[in-house]
Amino acid sequence: MDAVVLLSGGLDSYTAAAVAKAEGFRLFALTIRYGQRHVREVEAARLVARALDVARHVELDVDLSAFGGSSLTTADPVPKERAIDRAEIPSTYVPARNTVFLAIALGWAEVLGAGDLVIGVNALDYSGYPDCRPEYLAAFERLANLATRAGVEGARFRIHAPLLHLSKADIIRRGLALGLDYGLTHSCYDPEPDGRPCGRCDSCQLRAAGFSQAGIPDPALRR
Amino acid sequence: MDAVVLLSGGLDSYTAAAVAKAEGFRLFALTIRYGQRHVREVEAARLVARALDVARHVELDVDLSAFGGSSLTTADPVPKERAIDRAEIPSTYVPARNTVFLAIALGWAEVLGAGDLVIGVNALDYSGYPDCRPEYLAAFERLANLATRAGVEGARFRIHAPLLHLSKADIIRRGLALGLDYGLTHSCYDPEPDGRPCGRCDSCQLRAAGFSQAGIPDPALRR
Numbered sequence: 071m072d073a074v075v076l077l078s079g080g081l082d083s084y085t086a087a088a089v090a091k092a093e094g095f096r097l098f099a100l101t102i103r104y105g106q107r108h109v110r111e112v113e114a115a116r117l118v119a120r121a122l123d124v125a126r127h128v129e130l131d132v133d134l135s136a137f138g139g140s141s142l143t144t145a146d147p148v149p150k151e152r153a154i155d156r157a158e159i160p161s162t163y164v165p166a167r168n169t170v171f172l173a174i175a176l177g178w179a180e181v182l183g184a185g186d187l188v189i190g191v192n193a194l195d196y197s198g199y200p201d202c203r204p205e206y207l208a209a210f211e212r213l214a215n216l217a218t219r220a221g222v223e224g225a226r227f228r229i230h231a232p233l234l235h236l237s238k239a240d241i242i243r244r245g246l247a248l249g250l251d252y253g254l255t256h257s258c259y260d261p262e263p264d265g266r267p268c269g270r271c272d273s274c275q276l277r278a279a280g281f282s283q284a285g286i287p288d289p290a291l292r293r
Numbered sequence: 294m295d296a297v298v299l300l301s302g303g304l305d306s307y308t309a310a311a312v313a314k315a316e317g318f319r320l321f322a323l324t325i326r327y328g329q330r331h332v333r334e335v336e337a338a339r340l341v342a343r344a345l346d347v348a349r350h351v352e353l354d355v356d357l358s359a360f361g362g363s364s365l366t367t368a369d370p371v372p373k374e375r376a377i378d379r380a381e382i383p384s385t386y387v388p389a390r391n392t393v394f395l396a397i398a399l400g401w402a403e404v405l406g407a408g409d410l411v412i413g414v415n416a417l418d419y420s421g422y423p424d425c426r427p428e429y430l431a432a433f434e435r436l437a438n439l440a441t442r443a444g445v446e447g448a449r450f451r452i453h454a455p456l457l458h459l460s461k462a463d464i465i466r467r468g469l470a471l472g473l474d475y476g477l478t479h480s481c482y483d484p485e486p487d488g489r490p491c492g493r494c495d496s497c498q499l500r501a502a503g504f505s506q507a508g509i510p511d512p513a514l515r516r
Binding site for chain 2: 136
Protein backbone atom coordinates (compact mmCIF):
# COMPACT_ATOMS: atom_id res chain seq x y z
CA MET A 71 0.00 0.00 0.00
CA ASP A 72 1.19 3.46 -0.89
CA ALA A 73 1.00 6.52 1.36
CA VAL A 74 1.92 10.15 0.80
CA VAL A 75 3.80 11.55 3.75
CA LEU A 76 4.49 15.21 4.47
CA LEU A 77 8.16 15.43 5.31
CA SER A 78 9.46 18.72 6.70
CA GLY A 79 12.93 17.61 7.75
CA GLY A 80 11.95 17.83 11.41
CA LEU A 81 11.79 15.18 14.05
CA ASP A 82 8.02 14.65 14.05
CA SER A 83 7.45 14.07 10.35
CA TYR A 84 10.45 11.69 10.23
CA THR A 85 8.94 9.67 13.05
CA ALA A 86 5.43 9.70 11.59
CA ALA A 87 6.82 8.49 8.27
CA ALA A 88 8.80 5.74 9.98
CA VAL A 89 5.71 4.58 11.87
CA ALA A 90 3.79 4.37 8.59
CA LYS A 91 6.67 2.49 6.99
CA ALA A 92 6.75 0.03 9.90
CA GLU A 93 3.02 -0.51 9.32
CA GLY A 94 3.87 -1.64 5.78
CA PHE A 95 3.28 1.47 3.69
CA ARG A 96 5.45 2.33 0.72
CA LEU A 97 6.24 6.00 1.20
CA PHE A 98 5.93 8.91 -1.24
CA ALA A 99 7.42 11.91 0.50
CA LEU A 100 6.38 15.50 -0.13
CA THR A 101 8.39 18.50 1.06
CA ILE A 102 7.15 22.04 0.46
CA ARG A 103 9.42 25.06 0.19
CA TYR A 104 6.87 27.63 1.31
CA GLY A 105 9.19 30.58 1.80
CA GLN A 106 10.15 29.50 5.32
CA ARG A 107 13.14 31.23 6.86
CA HIS A 108 14.42 27.83 7.99
CA VAL A 109 14.64 26.45 4.47
CA ARG A 110 17.62 24.61 5.90
CA GLU A 111 15.01 22.02 6.95
CA VAL A 112 14.56 21.03 3.30
CA GLU A 113 18.13 19.68 3.24
CA ALA A 114 17.26 17.65 6.32
CA ALA A 115 14.14 16.38 4.54
CA ARG A 116 16.36 15.06 1.75
CA LEU A 117 18.52 13.15 4.22
CA VAL A 118 15.46 11.81 6.00
CA ALA A 119 13.82 10.74 2.73
CA ARG A 120 16.99 8.84 1.84
CA ALA A 121 17.18 7.23 5.28
CA LEU A 122 13.55 6.12 4.94
CA ASP A 123 14.24 4.75 1.45
CA VAL A 124 11.10 6.38 0.10
CA ALA A 125 9.77 5.40 -3.33
CA ARG A 126 9.89 9.04 -4.44
CA HIS A 127 10.60 12.39 -2.85
CA VAL A 128 9.03 15.50 -4.37
CA GLU A 129 10.04 19.00 -3.34
CA LEU A 130 7.51 21.60 -4.39
CA ASP A 131 7.54 25.40 -4.22
CA VAL A 132 4.47 27.19 -2.89
CA ASP A 133 5.57 30.65 -1.90
CA LEU A 134 3.33 31.52 1.03
CA SER A 135 5.66 34.41 1.83
CA ALA A 136 3.78 36.23 -0.97
CA PHE A 137 1.11 36.80 1.67
CA GLY A 138 3.22 37.16 4.80
CA GLY A 139 1.33 36.88 8.06
CA SER A 140 3.85 34.74 9.94
CA SER A 141 7.23 35.26 11.55
CA LEU A 142 8.36 32.15 9.64
CA THR A 143 7.78 33.78 6.25
CA THR A 144 8.61 37.43 6.93
CA ALA A 145 11.34 39.45 8.61
CA ASP A 146 9.26 39.62 11.82
CA PRO A 147 11.25 38.25 14.75
CA VAL A 148 10.68 34.64 15.78
CA PRO A 149 9.74 34.59 19.48
CA LYS A 150 12.54 33.30 21.70
CA GLU A 151 12.43 31.77 25.18
CA ARG A 152 8.67 32.04 25.14
CA ALA A 153 6.67 30.29 27.83
CA ILE A 154 4.74 27.98 25.50
CA ASP A 155 1.03 28.30 26.14
CA ARG A 156 -1.09 26.10 23.94
CA ALA A 157 -4.07 28.44 24.38
CA GLU A 158 -2.25 31.22 22.54
CA ILE A 159 -1.39 30.93 18.85
CA PRO A 160 2.09 32.43 18.33
CA SER A 161 3.45 34.46 15.42
CA THR A 162 5.13 31.36 13.99
CA TYR A 163 1.72 30.09 12.96
CA VAL A 164 1.57 30.13 9.14
CA PRO A 165 -2.00 30.73 7.97
CA ALA A 166 -3.53 27.61 6.40
CA ARG A 167 -0.15 25.92 6.01
CA ASN A 168 -1.29 22.41 6.87
CA THR A 169 -4.39 22.82 4.71
CA VAL A 170 -2.22 23.79 1.74
CA PHE A 171 0.18 20.91 2.43
CA LEU A 172 -2.56 18.31 2.90
CA ALA A 173 -4.38 19.54 -0.21
CA ILE A 174 -1.27 19.04 -2.34
CA ALA A 175 -0.61 15.67 -0.72
CA LEU A 176 -4.21 14.71 -1.49
CA GLY A 177 -3.73 15.58 -5.14
CA TRP A 178 -0.62 13.42 -5.36
CA ALA A 179 -2.27 10.56 -3.47
CA GLU A 180 -5.19 10.57 -5.86
CA VAL A 181 -2.85 10.38 -8.85
CA LEU A 182 -0.95 7.51 -7.24
CA GLY A 183 -4.13 5.66 -6.31
CA ALA A 184 -3.05 5.92 -2.67
CA GLY A 185 -5.73 6.34 -0.02
CA ASP A 186 -3.44 7.28 2.86
CA LEU A 187 -1.86 10.56 3.90
CA VAL A 188 0.60 10.76 6.78
CA ILE A 189 1.27 13.93 8.77
CA GLY A 190 3.44 14.34 11.85
CA VAL A 191 1.21 16.77 13.73
CA ASN A 192 1.06 16.60 17.48
CA ALA A 193 -1.52 18.18 19.77
CA LEU A 194 0.37 17.79 23.04
CA ASP A 195 3.89 19.23 22.96
CA TYR A 196 3.14 21.79 20.28
CA SER A 197 2.64 25.51 19.79
CA GLY A 198 -1.15 25.58 19.77
CA TYR A 199 -1.56 25.79 15.99
CA PRO A 200 -5.23 25.30 15.02
CA ASP A 201 -4.34 23.04 12.11
CA CYS A 202 -2.74 20.47 14.41
CA ARG A 203 -5.92 19.53 16.28
CA PRO A 204 -7.83 16.25 15.95
CA GLU A 205 -11.06 17.99 14.88
CA TYR A 206 -9.17 19.74 12.09
CA LEU A 207 -7.77 16.45 10.79
CA ALA A 208 -11.21 14.82 10.91
CA ALA A 209 -12.65 17.70 8.89
CA PHE A 210 -9.88 17.39 6.30
CA GLU A 211 -10.48 13.67 5.97
CA ARG A 212 -14.17 14.33 5.34
CA LEU A 213 -13.27 16.98 2.77
CA ALA A 214 -10.83 14.66 1.00
CA ASN A 215 -13.57 12.17 0.29
CA LEU A 216 -15.82 14.85 -1.20
CA ALA A 217 -13.05 16.61 -3.13
CA THR A 218 -11.81 13.79 -5.29
CA ARG A 219 -12.70 11.44 -8.07
CA ALA A 220 -11.55 8.61 -5.83
CA GLY A 221 -13.86 9.76 -3.06
CA VAL A 222 -16.81 9.96 -5.44
CA GLU A 223 -16.03 6.53 -6.82
CA GLY A 224 -16.03 5.02 -3.34
CA ALA A 225 -12.40 5.06 -2.27
CA ARG A 226 -11.73 6.25 1.24
CA PHE A 227 -8.95 8.63 2.19
CA ARG A 228 -7.47 8.35 5.63
CA ILE A 229 -5.33 10.94 7.36
CA HIS A 230 -2.79 9.25 9.59
CA ALA A 231 -1.40 11.33 12.43
CA PRO A 232 0.33 8.69 14.51
CA LEU A 233 1.95 11.25 16.84
CA LEU A 234 -1.21 13.22 17.55
CA HIS A 235 -1.53 12.25 21.20
CA LEU A 236 2.09 11.51 22.05
CA SER A 237 4.39 13.68 24.14
CA LYS A 238 7.61 14.80 22.47
CA ALA A 239 9.54 12.39 24.69
CA ASP A 240 7.30 9.51 23.61
CA ILE A 241 7.75 10.48 19.96
CA ILE A 242 11.52 10.34 20.42
CA ARG A 243 11.33 6.99 22.23
CA ARG A 244 9.15 5.63 19.47
CA GLY A 245 11.55 6.80 16.80
CA LEU A 246 14.60 5.43 18.56
CA ALA A 247 12.85 2.09 18.91
CA LEU A 248 12.45 2.18 15.12
CA GLY A 249 16.17 2.89 14.75
CA LEU A 250 15.87 6.49 13.55
CA ASP A 251 18.85 8.83 13.42
CA TYR A 252 17.58 12.15 14.72
CA GLY A 253 20.93 13.66 13.89
CA LEU A 254 19.60 13.97 10.34
CA THR A 255 16.73 16.23 11.37
CA HIS A 256 16.38 19.98 11.74
CA SER A 257 13.74 21.59 13.97
CA CYS A 258 14.85 25.18 14.58
CA TYR A 259 12.66 27.96 13.19
CA ASP A 260 15.43 30.51 13.14
CA PRO A 261 18.79 28.85 12.62
CA GLU A 262 22.12 30.63 12.90
CA PRO A 263 23.83 31.58 9.63
CA ASP A 264 25.91 28.38 9.87
CA GLY A 265 22.72 26.29 10.10
CA ARG A 266 22.95 25.49 13.80
CA PRO A 267 19.74 25.65 15.86
CA CYS A 268 19.14 28.82 17.88
CA GLY A 269 18.15 26.81 20.96
CA ARG A 270 15.57 29.37 22.03
CA CYS A 271 12.59 29.27 19.63
CA ASP A 272 9.47 27.19 20.43
CA SER A 273 10.62 24.39 18.19
CA CYS A 274 14.08 24.20 19.80
CA GLN A 275 12.53 24.35 23.27
CA LEU A 276 10.04 21.57 22.56
CA ARG A 277 12.77 19.43 21.05
CA ALA A 278 15.18 19.98 23.93
CA ALA A 279 12.49 19.23 26.51
CA GLY A 280 11.60 16.05 24.64
CA PHE A 281 15.15 14.73 24.56
CA SER A 282 15.62 15.76 28.16
CA GLN A 283 12.48 13.95 29.30
CA ALA A 284 13.46 10.91 27.28
CA GLY A 285 16.85 11.02 29.00
CA ILE A 286 18.76 11.01 25.73
CA PRO A 287 21.15 13.58 24.27
CA ASP A 288 20.04 15.21 21.02
CA PRO A 289 22.33 13.80 18.31
CA ALA A 290 21.82 16.90 16.16
CA LEU A 291 23.61 19.00 18.78
CA ARG A 292 26.79 16.98 18.46
CA ARG A 293 27.33 18.01 14.86
CA MET B 294 -15.16 44.21 3.32
CA ASP B 295 -12.34 42.31 1.68
CA ALA B 296 -12.69 39.05 -0.21
CA VAL B 297 -10.14 36.77 -1.84
CA VAL B 298 -11.30 35.63 -5.25
CA LEU B 299 -9.87 32.82 -7.33
CA LEU B 300 -9.39 34.21 -10.80
CA SER B 301 -8.51 31.78 -13.58
CA GLY B 302 -8.92 34.07 -16.55
CA GLY B 303 -12.06 32.24 -17.59
CA LEU B 304 -15.60 33.46 -17.90
CA ASP B 305 -16.94 32.00 -14.67
CA SER B 306 -14.39 33.35 -12.22
CA TYR B 307 -14.63 36.80 -13.84
CA THR B 308 -18.39 36.78 -13.34
CA ALA B 309 -18.18 35.46 -9.77
CA ALA B 310 -15.68 38.19 -8.91
CA ALA B 311 -17.89 40.84 -10.49
CA VAL B 312 -20.89 39.62 -8.50
CA ALA B 313 -18.88 39.89 -5.29
CA LYS B 314 -17.69 43.34 -6.28
CA ALA B 315 -21.27 44.42 -6.97
CA GLU B 316 -22.13 43.18 -3.47
CA GLY B 317 -19.57 45.61 -2.08
CA PHE B 318 -16.48 43.49 -1.59
CA ARG B 319 -13.01 44.83 -2.20
CA LEU B 320 -11.32 42.12 -4.25
CA PHE B 321 -7.96 40.41 -3.74
CA ALA B 322 -7.45 38.20 -6.76
CA LEU B 323 -5.44 34.99 -6.77
CA THR B 324 -4.32 33.21 -9.92
CA ILE B 325 -2.40 29.94 -9.76
CA ARG B 326 -0.03 28.75 -12.42
CA TYR B 327 -0.36 25.04 -11.72
CA GLY B 328 1.36 23.66 -14.77
CA GLN B 329 -1.76 23.90 -16.91
CA ARG B 330 -1.29 23.53 -20.65
CA HIS B 331 -3.58 26.54 -21.15
CA VAL B 332 -1.31 28.88 -19.19
CA ARG B 333 -2.57 31.39 -21.75
CA GLU B 334 -5.47 31.85 -19.29
CA VAL B 335 -3.12 33.58 -16.85
CA GLU B 336 -2.71 36.47 -19.31
CA ALA B 337 -6.49 36.68 -19.44
CA ALA B 338 -6.59 36.71 -15.62
CA ARG B 339 -4.32 39.78 -15.67
CA LEU B 340 -6.69 41.60 -18.01
CA VAL B 341 -9.68 40.57 -15.94
CA ALA B 342 -8.03 41.66 -12.68
CA ARG B 343 -7.34 45.05 -14.22
CA ALA B 344 -10.91 45.35 -15.53
CA LEU B 345 -12.22 44.53 -12.06
CA ASP B 346 -9.87 47.07 -10.50
CA VAL B 347 -8.84 44.62 -7.80
CA ALA B 348 -6.91 45.82 -4.74
CA ARG B 349 -4.15 43.31 -5.47
CA HIS B 350 -3.55 40.47 -7.89
CA VAL B 351 -1.20 37.68 -6.86
CA GLU B 352 0.01 35.05 -9.30
CA LEU B 353 1.43 32.02 -7.56
CA ASP B 354 3.20 28.93 -8.87
CA VAL B 355 2.15 25.52 -7.59
CA ASP B 356 3.39 22.98 -10.07
CA LEU B 357 0.79 20.23 -9.93
CA SER B 358 2.26 18.81 -13.14
CA ALA B 359 4.91 17.29 -10.84
CA PHE B 360 2.28 14.66 -10.11
CA GLY B 361 0.50 14.43 -13.46
CA GLY B 362 -2.83 12.67 -13.38
CA SER B 363 -4.71 15.06 -15.68
CA SER B 364 -4.79 15.83 -19.37
CA LEU B 365 -4.48 19.50 -18.38
CA THR B 366 -1.05 18.97 -16.79
CA THR B 367 0.45 16.23 -18.96
CA ALA B 368 0.89 15.44 -22.65
CA ASP B 369 -2.25 13.26 -22.54
CA PRO B 370 -4.76 14.42 -25.14
CA VAL B 371 -7.59 16.70 -24.03
CA PRO B 372 -10.90 15.10 -25.05
CA LYS B 373 -12.55 16.83 -27.99
CA GLU B 374 -16.16 16.90 -29.09
CA ARG B 375 -17.09 14.82 -26.09
CA ALA B 376 -20.74 14.35 -25.19
CA ILE B 377 -20.54 15.97 -21.76
CA ASP B 378 -21.95 13.64 -19.15
CA ARG B 379 -21.88 15.04 -15.63
CA ALA B 380 -21.92 11.53 -14.19
CA GLU B 381 -18.48 10.78 -15.64
CA ILE B 382 -15.38 12.63 -14.49
CA PRO B 383 -13.21 13.34 -17.55
CA SER B 384 -9.42 13.32 -17.90
CA THR B 385 -9.35 17.12 -17.59
CA TYR B 386 -10.11 16.77 -13.89
CA VAL B 387 -7.02 17.88 -11.94
CA PRO B 388 -6.79 15.97 -8.66
CA ALA B 389 -7.51 18.20 -5.66
CA ARG B 390 -7.06 21.39 -7.70
CA ASN B 391 -9.86 23.36 -6.08
CA THR B 392 -8.78 22.17 -2.63
CA VAL B 393 -5.25 23.42 -3.26
CA PHE B 394 -6.56 26.73 -4.64
CA LEU B 395 -9.04 27.29 -1.81
CA ALA B 396 -6.42 26.38 0.79
CA ILE B 397 -4.03 29.02 -0.56
CA ALA B 398 -6.86 31.55 -0.81
CA LEU B 399 -7.74 30.76 2.79
CA GLY B 400 -4.20 31.48 3.92
CA TRP B 401 -4.21 34.83 2.16
CA ALA B 402 -7.67 35.70 3.50
CA GLU B 403 -6.55 34.97 7.03
CA VAL B 404 -3.53 37.26 6.63
CA LEU B 405 -5.76 40.01 5.21
CA GLY B 406 -8.33 39.60 7.94
CA ALA B 407 -10.87 38.78 5.23
CA GLY B 408 -13.60 36.24 5.98
CA ASP B 409 -14.82 35.72 2.43
CA LEU B 410 -13.55 33.55 -0.40
CA VAL B 411 -15.10 33.70 -3.85
CA ILE B 412 -14.94 30.88 -6.37
CA GLY B 413 -16.62 30.63 -9.75
CA VAL B 414 -17.57 26.98 -9.62
CA ASN B 415 -20.76 25.84 -11.25
CA ALA B 416 -22.58 22.55 -10.76
CA LEU B 417 -24.91 22.76 -13.74
CA ASP B 418 -23.12 23.39 -17.04
CA TYR B 419 -19.85 21.81 -15.96
CA SER B 420 -17.73 18.73 -16.50
CA GLY B 421 -18.75 16.77 -13.42
CA TYR B 422 -15.68 17.61 -11.33
CA PRO B 423 -16.19 16.47 -7.71
CA ASP B 424 -14.70 19.68 -6.31
CA CYS B 425 -17.41 21.81 -7.90
CA ARG B 426 -20.31 20.36 -5.91
CA PRO B 427 -22.25 22.13 -3.16
CA GLU B 428 -21.42 19.47 -0.56
CA TYR B 429 -17.73 19.89 -1.29
CA LEU B 430 -17.92 23.64 -0.78
CA ALA B 431 -19.81 23.20 2.48
CA ALA B 432 -17.12 20.80 3.73
CA PHE B 433 -14.38 23.26 2.82
CA GLU B 434 -16.15 26.05 4.65
CA ARG B 435 -16.36 23.88 7.74
CA LEU B 436 -12.67 23.01 7.42
CA ALA B 437 -11.70 26.66 7.03
CA ASN B 438 -13.16 27.51 10.39
CA LEU B 439 -11.23 24.72 12.09
CA ALA B 440 -7.98 25.30 10.20
CA THR B 441 -7.29 28.89 11.12
CA ARG B 442 -6.46 31.20 13.95
CA ALA B 443 -9.39 33.36 12.82
CA GLY B 444 -11.73 30.39 13.00
CA VAL B 445 -10.51 29.50 16.49
CA GLU B 446 -10.90 33.09 17.62
CA GLY B 447 -14.51 33.18 16.44
CA ALA B 448 -14.33 34.64 12.93
CA ARG B 449 -16.39 32.90 10.32
CA PHE B 450 -15.15 32.08 6.83
CA ARG B 451 -17.69 31.96 4.06
CA ILE B 452 -17.17 30.40 0.64
CA HIS B 453 -19.13 32.33 -1.97
CA ALA B 454 -20.00 30.45 -5.13
CA PRO B 455 -22.54 32.77 -6.71
CA LEU B 456 -22.69 30.78 -9.96
CA LEU B 457 -23.17 27.40 -8.37
CA HIS B 458 -26.73 26.84 -9.55
CA LEU B 459 -26.77 28.98 -12.69
CA SER B 460 -26.74 27.73 -16.25
CA LYS B 461 -23.88 28.98 -18.43
CA ALA B 462 -26.36 31.18 -20.32
CA ASP B 463 -27.54 32.72 -17.05
CA ILE B 464 -23.94 33.33 -15.96
CA ILE B 465 -23.32 35.18 -19.22
CA ARG B 466 -26.53 37.21 -18.87
CA ARG B 467 -25.58 38.08 -15.31
CA GLY B 468 -22.13 39.21 -16.36
CA LEU B 469 -23.38 41.27 -19.28
CA ALA B 470 -25.85 42.99 -16.95
CA LEU B 471 -22.82 43.89 -14.82
CA GLY B 472 -21.08 45.31 -17.90
CA LEU B 473 -18.40 42.64 -18.23
CA ASP B 474 -16.27 42.31 -21.34
CA TYR B 475 -16.01 38.59 -21.96
CA GLY B 476 -13.63 39.33 -24.80
CA LEU B 477 -10.97 39.54 -22.09
CA THR B 478 -11.48 35.96 -20.96
CA HIS B 479 -10.01 32.65 -22.07
CA SER B 480 -11.78 29.33 -21.49
CA CYS B 481 -10.16 26.80 -23.84
CA TYR B 482 -8.25 23.89 -22.26
CA ASP B 483 -6.14 23.24 -25.32
CA PRO B 484 -5.59 26.44 -27.30
CA GLU B 485 -3.96 26.60 -30.72
CA PRO B 486 -0.31 27.74 -30.86
CA ASP B 487 -1.53 31.28 -31.62
CA GLY B 488 -3.69 31.27 -28.46
CA ARG B 489 -7.06 30.86 -30.17
CA PRO B 490 -9.56 28.46 -28.59
CA CYS B 491 -9.79 24.96 -30.08
CA GLY B 492 -13.59 25.12 -30.12
CA ARG B 493 -13.90 21.41 -29.35
CA CYS B 494 -12.87 20.77 -25.74
CA ASP B 495 -15.46 20.61 -22.93
CA SER B 496 -14.71 24.15 -21.88
CA CYS B 497 -15.13 25.53 -25.42
CA GLN B 498 -18.32 23.51 -25.88
CA LEU B 499 -19.87 24.74 -22.62
CA ARG B 500 -18.92 28.32 -23.42
CA ALA B 501 -20.30 28.15 -26.96
CA ALA B 502 -23.56 26.60 -25.78
CA GLY B 503 -23.89 29.30 -23.13
CA PHE B 504 -23.46 32.16 -25.57
CA SER B 505 -25.76 30.42 -28.04
CA GLN B 506 -28.49 29.93 -25.43
CA ALA B 507 -28.08 33.52 -24.28
CA GLY B 508 -28.49 34.60 -27.92
CA ILE B 509 -25.26 36.60 -27.90
CA PRO B 510 -22.09 36.20 -29.98
CA ASP B 511 -18.93 35.36 -28.00
CA PRO B 512 -16.78 38.51 -28.13
CA ALA B 513 -13.60 36.44 -27.64
CA LEU B 514 -14.16 34.82 -31.05
CA ARG B 515 -14.03 38.15 -32.85
CA ARG B 516 -10.41 38.76 -31.93
